[in-house]
Amino acid sequence: MDLKALAAKNPEHWKKAAAIRALTLDAVAAANSGHSGMAMGMADVATVLFEKHMKFDAAAPNWPDRDRFILSAGHGSMLLYALLHLTGYADMTLDEIKNFRQWGAKTAGHPEYGHASGIETTTGPLGQGIANSVGFAIAEEILRATYGKKIQNHNTYVIAGDGCLMEGISQEAIGLAGRHELGQLIVLWDDNNITIDGTVELSDRTDQLQRFKASGWHVQAIDGHDPIAIDEALTAARKSKKPSMIACKTHIALGHAAQDTSKGHGALTDAAQLADAKAAYGWPYGAFEIPADVKAAWEAIGARGSAERAEWDSRFSGLSASKQAQFNRAFAAEAPKKLAAAIRKIKKDAAETKPKLATRSASEKTLQAVNPVMPETVGGSADLTGSNNTKTADMGIFDPENRAGRYIYYGIREHGMAAAMNGMALHGGIRPYGGTFMCFTDYARGAMRLSALMGVPTVYVMTHDSIGLGEDGPTHQPVEHLAISRATPNTLVFRPADITETAEAWEVALSQPSTPTVMALSRQGVPAVRHEYKSANLSARGAYVLAEAEGKRQAILMATGTEVSLALEARDLLQAEGIGTRVVSMPCMELFAQQDDAYRKRILPGGAVRVAVEAAVRMGWDQWLLGERGRESKAGFVGMTGFGASAPADRLYEEFGITAEAVVRKVKSLL
């Protein structure tokens, strides 16, 4: 590359891009770790994007109608931090840049949502950003249809690398975006032909343009160091009614000795090479030094959207008070007041009718009541709508003909669905939930962890939650998946026992501002276990006494979900033998763990034999069986010790020994 010629051709552009490159080199050198090459390679593209296309106002980073910029190739975090600093985001100070990758800094190794304004999502695990972006774009379409294009009408821009495009999740995102003609979504592919192991050809020879085109995308290929070409391509992409992919041919670590090598992907910290690279840029400034004129030019870019934002504010003020309130409430992820009443009504009805229902059906009934009072919910399923019971009347189907549709057929794409839901939640204004079989937590894990890490209240509707699904067999029967979700920090895992607990679980889930929920729901029918109406949300405390011991309390049975009714049966048998038995329903361990000592002690006093029943592995239960005043010699577990099998559900419960009789035997063996 003849950098001098490049600089001479577009000198003003060049300086702005060089500022990104220099800050990247300096920050990585100071941290002695990080990824230099991507930011250096994509600096031209990012500069043109921010200068000429991005609608944003650095002084109002939360402007709901801003364009979203998603750095899917999150290891290039310095690109984002440099842009935010240069354009004048108040919280991205030069000190933050200097503290790149240090304890307490906003400038984490990979962009962490919530650390600083302008970080729209957490990226790093490759492919997540591009899949989030589909959710951002869907959210924008739905809100545009809902509030009008004067209130919502923005683009979602993504920078994705080769790694993002090799990850399978990208195909799910590409297919979904193509199907729904998400024309405001624009992906800039950093086509640098380098991965960590070497050239891309070592592992892939996919023609990416042809691949995106096959899924209905508008595609272009440009020189990613030519600002004119970048500008023209972005203009064309914005005009296209299809989602757009622009292949930007770039040189990783442009201008550095490591240019075009896999070494250039990593931390370029050699002082002499760093100085050489800066010299090649014609950048005679010291470490972290940005000349005033360049900074001023960048700050002007950061302020470019200020008038437009002010106009938006005034348009927004023109909305009716109720529309404004709805918009603000949804963006604040606050549940409406009507939610509590809707839930109470379900509970009242349930106390009267005591329906025998699969909890997935209970969930559907709950959603039927909730969706009309929470217009911000957007439901969906990974091609299991009728099984997950996620669709309720009057939601409408989201597609290019019905942008106001609130139900999404995600296709057989659990991971893409989860990441898209995260994107919707991050965009704001939408509260997403989506379903698949509990076992396919495995497929969605990458995005489910990020819900928890980012603190977004995505709701995962995971039906067919145990061997109780029967004949489909062990590939479809979760045994370790409750433990998997419970092991994940900042995640509520609900396994409700009946319709009352299901409604209560939904109330908690839909009231979370920053915690995702996994709803583990049954395929098979279960009797109502809560016969008496109580206005209080008992499930919100995680565990509670469902049935008290008669006579001296000798045993405490703990159970979740479909095994709660089995624990009640066991209690009947034990009480008939004069063994006083309490049943504790424990729909959410995490919430129970958050209760104060006094409450926990009230529910799980010492002394009695404890037996837990759950059609899953024991991991996670010892905390309640052996801890919390429990003792090994007086504790037992009735559940699964290995994988399930294919047979009718009742037979499986018998064969795997998860029965009321087994619980009784276990209790008696411990007394």
Add this chain to the structure above:
Amino acid sequence: MDLKALAAKNPEHWKKAAAIRALTLDAVAAANSGHSGMAMGMADVATVLFEKHMKFDAAAPNWPDRDRFILSAGHGSMLLYALLHLTGYADMTLDEIKNFRQWGAKTAGHPEYGHASGIETTTGPLGQGIANSVGFAIAEEILRATYGKKIQNHNTYVIAGDGCLMEGISQEAIGLAGRHELGQLIVLWDDNNITIDGTVELSDRTDQLQRFKASGWHVQAIDGHDPIAIDEALTAARKSKKPSMIACKTHIALGHAAQDTSKGHGALTDAAQLADAKAAYGWPYGAFEIPADVKAAWEAIGARGSAERAEWDSRFSGLSASKQAQFNRAFAAEAPKKLAAAIRKIKKDAAETKPKLATRSASEKTLQAVNPVMPETVGGSADLTGSNNTKTADMGIFDPENRAGRYIYYGIREHGMAAAMNGMALHGGIRPYGGTFMCFTDYARGAMRLSALMGVPTVYVMTHDSIGLGEDGPTHQPVEHLAISRATPNTLVFRPADITETAEAWEVALSQPSTPTVMALSRQGVPAVRHEYKSANLSARGAYVLAEAEGKRQAILMATGTEVSLALEARDLLQAEGIGTRVVSMPCMELFAQQDDAYRKRILPGGAVRVAVEAAVRMGWDQWLLGERGRESKAGFVGMTGFGASAPADRLYEEFGITAEAVVRKVKSLL
């Protein structure tokens, strides 16, 4: 569809295909559950494949050079069971077909590897089969290069559905197969345009031919009910030097009232409709009745390969005794005798030199010794070769120019890698291992679970196993992933403390016939903790006393991996205060749990305070802290309670309070 015309055009073919359809209808009706439509739609394709192309001998189902048939769309299991029964596989009796989806039957809801001959892999979770098939095809290429084409030269055939192709993992598989020009791999896509939620167009409009072509595949599109077209397409595919995809346009549930509908995907059990469908086929037979001439025709197909198989036997006998032994040993997944010596040598050297090493480097050193004595190992990494330390000298790189290469650049495809490794292990003759960061267990989970469920000894080399990876931050720092793998049945999770334990862990992993292993390895260096050479593999017992208490034993510290040296430091501090402290290293909880009571009691006697140290969440530890003679009042845990952060590793250990001093404080607070 004019079935009569179809039948008239190819009457012999029609009857054979009708037998599959009839058995499918009968079995699903008897089970009152299952998936009828796929088997009915793809019966023609499968019939032509088995009749005219598949190299197999039903009397010798384990013939190592047989063609492999993989039903990636595993819900269509009756297609496979019908084929196996009709062609005369001894263990697929008519009774098994009649017991479809019942307890103890070989005919599980989805094909389960190990249940019956001819089930080459477990499918059901969509996309796994097509991704396994890439591993099968790679294994075949490597073995062909190793043993010659007279010993290995077979095709891998896959039937995949729309669901398989929508799952992201399929893109990883397609990209990998295209890159490596796996010309013996042939995918038959059941292009029926139906998913559970409705038509494919609801969620996808991808041009699949263009998509496969973009990754270097040979593609064809045919009428999947025309046996001539099917035959010609298979012939062309077999000739192609590229992997082949044949789009077979079919009608789901052909001939049934539910044909071409999503209802047809499920269980078609209505008696009248069933009778009508059979009538439409011209199939006047009773339930499960196969007329003798049709059964005979199918059995002739099953015996067609018998002469070829006998010739193969004689060619195999012509190999040198040592080649035969190597081949048989590798197919039996038996470790060579030399393995033990290689491991002992590493341990001896380590006892002398006591190297400070990251356990990922210790793993590399082990592989350097192991790979030369185990020619069946095939290593790789999901684009983190230099970080996972999975590549050793003289392996060679697998690619079209070097089919004998034993190292695979999988690209940024964790899920595809894991599934391909399963495919290699299932093929036989290969013992695969592959690396990524521990945190990306999340991406590979779907396939990792199947390793465990199928019982194949895939080894997952998961480096960067804690906050100890430092600056890359919480997206890359596993905290729940040890718990996730430990919660999974039939999985060994090793977290070795130093080079000696790492070598021992590899010895165990490479000796497993039917259990996968997760190796959790550190990025950061750790001191050697085993200073004395012992020939016995202490890690094989899961946990052992690394340092005994001096004086009265008041405390037992338990730790894994990088925290073992920290426990030793804590012990020094405690002993200096006169607090007798034992350190138990616990590299593999699963193996420790398998030891007898006496051994476990010897390692974890009652009485002393117990503190466990692991830079991860507590889940899974209560079994050893509170159980096994432990008590809540005398047990503590030093580890993580939430996600990590971006900073240098030492700082993170300090900030998250995982230090020798914290362990000392915890012990003293419990005494």
